[in-house]
Each structure stands twice: as C-alpha cells, then as structure tokens.
Amino acid sequence: MGSKLDKAIEYENRESKKITEKMRPSFHLTPRTGWMNDPNGFSYFGGLYHIFYQYNPYSTVWGPMHWGHAVSKDLVKWDYVDAAMAPEDSFDEAGCFSGTAIATDDNKHLLIYTGVTKAVKEDGSVEERQDQCIAIGDGITYTKYKNNPVIKSDSLPDGFSKKDFRDPKIWKENGKYYCIIGSRTADGDGKLVTYSSKDAINWDFEKVLYSNNMRHGKMWECPDYVDLGEKKLLIASPQDFEHDDFEFYSGNNTICVIGHLDNGDFVEEKVQTLDNGIDYYAPESIRTEDGRTILIGWMQNWDTCNYRNENLPWFGQFSIPREITLVNDTLYINPIRELKKYYTSTIEYANQLIGSKTVLKGVCGRTLDLTVEIPFISNSENAFNQFKINIAENERYCSSVIFDKINSTVTIDRINSGTRRAVLCNRTCKVDTADNKLKLRLIIDRFSVEVFINDGQRVMSMCIATDVGAEGISFCCDGKAIVNISANCLR
Numbered sequence: 001m002g003s004k005l006d007k008a009i010e011y012e013n014r015e016s017k018k019i020t021e022k023m024r025p026s027f028h029l030t031p032r033t034g035w036m037n038d039p040n041g042f043s044y045f046g047g048l049y050h051i052f053y054q055y056n057p058y059s060t061v062w063g064p065m066h067w068g069h070a071v072s073k074d075l076v077k078w079d080y081v082d083a084a085m086a087p088e089d090s091f092d093e094a095g096c097f098s099g100t101a102i103a104t105d106d107n108k109h110l111l112i113y114t115g116v117t118k119a120v121k122e123d124g125s126v127e128e129r130q131d132q133c134i135a136i137g138d139g140i141t142y143t144k145y146k147n148n149p150v151i152k153s154d155s156l157p158d159g160f161s162k163k164d165f166r167d168p169k170i171w172k173e174n175g176k177y178y179c180i181i182g183s184r185t186a187d188g189d190g191k192l193v194t195y196s197s198k199d200a201i202n203w204d205f206e207k208v209l210y211s212n213n214m215r216h217g218k219m220w221e222c223p224d225y226v227d228l229g230e231k232k233l234l235i236a237s238p239q240d241f242e243h244d245d246f247e248f249y250s251g252n253n254t255i256c257v258i259g260h261l262d263n264g265d266f267v268e269e270k271v272q273t274l275d276n277g278i279d280y281y282a283p284e285s286i287r288t289e290d291g292r293t294i295l296i297g298w299m300q301n302w303d304t305c306n307y308r309n310e311n312l313p314w315f316g317q318f319s320i321p322r323e324i325t326l327v328n329d330t331l332y333i334n335p336i337r338e339l340k341k342y343y344t345s346t347i348e349y350a351n352q353l354i355g356s357k358t359v360l361k362g363v364c365g366r367t368l369d370l371t372v373e374i375p376f377i378s379n380s381e382n383a384f385n386q387f388k389i390n391i392a393e394n395e396r397y398c399s400s401v402i403f404d405k406i407n408s409t410v411t412i413d414r415i416n417s418g419t420r421r422a423v424l425c426n427r428t429c430k431v432d433t434a435d436n437k438l439k440l441r442l443i444i445d446r447f448s449v450e451v452f453i454n455d456g457q458r459v460m461s462m463c464i465a466t467d468v469g470a471e472g473i474s475f476c477c478d479g480k481a482i483v484n485i486s487a488n489c490l491r
C-alpha cells in the first residue's frame with residue numbers, strides 16, 4: 001500500500017466517526033469524508049455491488065483525486081470500505097480521475113481509470129496529460145499495474161487532445177475487452193474513441209465511434225456504452241452547452257444517444273437528456289444479474305457547487321440508482337425497485353381535494369417516496385392552472401415542484417431553501433399531458449429531491465441544503481384539484 005493511500009485511509013476512518021447517520025442522506029451515498037464527484041467502477045464483484053467515487057477526503061472542495069469505495073447488497077444501502085487508490089505514482093500523481101471496473105475471467109476486480117500527470121514542454125511550460133491506467137484487486141485492496149499507463153494519449157489520432165482524454169468505460173464482448181474514452185479535437189468538439197484488448201493490458205486503438213460535430217456542448221466526459229440488443233446507447237456528460245429550450249441547459253449536461261450499429265459504426269437515431277433538473281452528472285451504468293440496466297449519477301453539477309449546506313462535513317452525493325428502459329425508442333427512467341424494501345409505512349389519500357394550501361395528516365418528513373396523481377378534467381370541482389407541492393417546509397423555508405397546466409411544464413424550485421449564494425435555483429421542463437393527467441413521484445432524502453414524471457418520461461433532480469428540521473409538506477393550487485396521494489415513509 002502506498003503512503004498517500006495509507007494516510008487517506010487512516011484519515012477517513014478517523015474523521016468519518018464524527019459524522020452521524022442523521023447528518024447524511026438515508027439511502028443516497030455521500031463521501032465517507034470530504035468531497036465526492038463522479039461515480040466510478042460501478043460493478044458487481046464477489047457477490048456485492050461496488051461503487052467507487054472521485055474523492056478528496058481532506059476537504060469539501062475538489063482536490064487531489066483519490067478513489068473512495070463503498071459496497072452494497074441491494075444498491076440502496078451502502079457500506080463504506082477503505083479508499084482504493086490515491087494519486088501517488090508517476091503515472092497518476094496529479095489525479096486518479098474517473099473510470100470503471102470489471103470482473104475478469106480469473107476472478108479479479110479490474111479498475112481502469114485516467115491517470116493525470118504534468119508534462120514539461122520544450123518551452124518549459126507545464127501541460128497536463130491524461131492517459132489510461134489499470135489496477136487489480138480482490139474487492140478490498142487494489143494494486144496499480146506497474147507498467148501503467150496502458151493506453152497513452154499518444155495513441156490518439158492526430159489533432160486529438162492529450163490533456164482531455166479521459167474516463168474509460170470497460171466492457172467485454174466476444175472474449176475481448178473494449179473501452180470507450182472521451183476526448184476532443186482542437187476546436188473543442190467532443191469525440192468518443194474506442195480501444196480493444198485481449199488482456200486489458202495491451203490495447204489497440206479501434207476507431208472514433210462518435211463525433212458530436214459541435215451540436216451538443218463541447219468536450220464529452222464520462223462516456224458509457226449500453227448494449228440493449230438491436231439498440232445501443234451512448235451515454236456521456238458534455239461540457240459547455242448553450243441553453244437549448246427544455247431539453248438541454250447552459251453548462252454541463254448528460255446526454256443519451258439512442259442508435260444502432262451498422263458494420264461496427266454507430267448510427268445515431270435520437271438524443272435525449274437523462275435528467276432535466278439542476279443536479280445530475282457523470283452517470284455510470286451496470287447490467288444486473290436479472291438483466292436490468294441501472295444508472296447511477298453524481299447528484300450535483302459543476303456550476304452549482306456553491307449551493308451547499310455549510311454545516312455539513314461532506315459535499316456531493318449520488319442519485320438514487322435508476323432503472324432505464326427503452327419503450328418505442330424513448331428512454332424511461334425510474335427509481336430502483338429495491339427502494340420499496342425500505343418503506344416503513346404508507347399513507348394514502350384517494351380523491352383528495354386540494355385548495356389554496358392543504359396539509360395532510362401523516363404526509364411530512366425528509367425521507368419519503370411520495371406519488372401524486374393529478375387528473376385535470378375541467379369542471380367546477382376540478383379546475384386549476386397551477387398545482388404545487390412544497391417540501392422541506394417550515395415557517396421560513398420551502399422547496400417546490402410546480403405543475404403549470406397551461407404551459408404543460410414542471411418546474412423545480414429551491415429559491416426559498418435558505419441559500420445565501422446566488423446560484424441557479426430552478427429549472428423547467430416540458431411534460432406530456434396528452435392523457436389529461438400528470439403523475440409526479442418525489443424521492444425525498446434529507447438533502448435532495450428527485451422528481452420522476454409520468455412513470456419515468458422525465459426526471460428532475462436537485463439538492464436541497466435546508467436544515468433537516470424543516471419537515472413540512474403541503475399541496476397548493478390556484479383553483480381546486482382532486483388528486484390521489486401515496487406517501488411511503490422510508491427508513
């Protein structure tokens with residue numbers, strides 16, 4: 001074990017004891033101490049799900065990138081294990097950046113990640129380099145391969161950036177390893193390149209599988225490849241978007257390109273975002289034993305990191321793992337079904353009349369799976385233009401989910417959540433109201449809400465910094481609405 005890793009493990013073991021359960025979300029993973037960004041190495045190995053994360057144990061801001069590590073039996077509750085890697089070798093001393101993991105045929109857990117180094121150029125200036133490295137372990141400790149890097153940025157086609165070449169996603173197909181890596185050309189255009197290998201050590205450049213052609217943001221980070229049979233998904237997290245109506249927003253976004261392969265070339269059919277909210281980025285996928293495709297993302301975004309609860313000793317959390325399915329070429333995204341195991345009680349209100357502000361007995365708290373079905377047949381008993389759910393509410397604060405019937409939109413809003421920073425606090429997306437009803441499912445877990453709309457047609461996620469003492473929930477509308485509510489309390 002290297003000395004920086006020893007130090008990090010000693011630190012996280014000691015400091016994490018000071019963080020009580022109530023200071024964290026109940027079922028969303030947060031860093032053991034300090035800062036987390038992207039999920040890494042999401043995989044199944046040795047009878048457990050493993051997730052690693054971009055990790056600076058020492059501070060709640062981004063810094064020297066380690067890999068933190070946690071394991072789970074059911075993808076809902078996670079147990080911390082010791083950090084897996086620290087940036088301390090000649091091939092990664094400026095950071096162990098994002099990557100993925102796979103179980104090898106000889107039952108080892110292989111991590112592939114981006115090693116960041118600083119190269120001194122001829123003129124004496126320093127330039128960052130990003131190359132791909134591997135580490136091999138048993139699910140607990142990991143040893144970096146001594147001849148890293150295994151994929152050097154020199155292997156890229158001419159004109160590709162050697163300092164933006166990162167986040168390998170590994171998979172196995174027909175007895176061979178493949179990986180897809182994000183890069184860009186000098187004009188900033190996002191490219192996804194693939195490599196192949198027989199042993200995960202010696203890699204050959206395959207091809208440029210996808211070019212963004214400057215349509216959706218610039219550099220594409222954290223690529224993923226999902227094989228759904230005839231259809232394939234390319235998932236990535238592009239930087240530097242310009243606002244594009246209700247699908248993509250300024251800054252960093254997530255994107256899913258739905259397509260198929262033609263002679264090994266990717267043919268694009270359609271693109272969509274993976275989350276219309278404020279805080280979601282860098283998702284990684286896994287295929288479960290029972291064939292489900294599950295995505296887990298960083299429930300945060302780079303431009304909104306100043307929205308935070310200064311009293312908390314950690315920063316950054318993952319989304320609830322999400323099951324994704326393709327129905328008629330549209331992606332549906334829903335919370336992992338295992339969440340239901342953790343319901344402690346269920347309260348239901350059928351045909352409940354909602355007026356200007358309605359509080360319902362038993363519907364409150366900061367750990368809740370709350371579904372509201374809102375039909376809108378217009379008659380005098382049921383006519384409204386706007387329907388709002390307030391959560392994390394007390395006399396002073398609240399965060400809201402607002403359905404605007406006239407414009408067919410849903411807005412999430414945390415402007416009154418108690419932040420003293422001028423950070424983006426709301427987002428709006430278009431929703432399908434063709435059936436004259438809307439279904440909202442809110443997954444609330446102390447410091448976040450994830451809103452799943454119409455059984456997964458849209459998802460909107462946001463962090464909520466409000467102190468957990470604000471537990472109120474209320475329903476408001478500007479006329480009258482008759483709704484069905486199901487509130488499942490969670491452990």
Ligand code: FRU
Binds near residue numbers: 097099222281
């Ligand atoms: C995405 C990202 C990755 C990189 C990591 C560094 O959020 O920028 O591209 O590997 O974060 O922490």
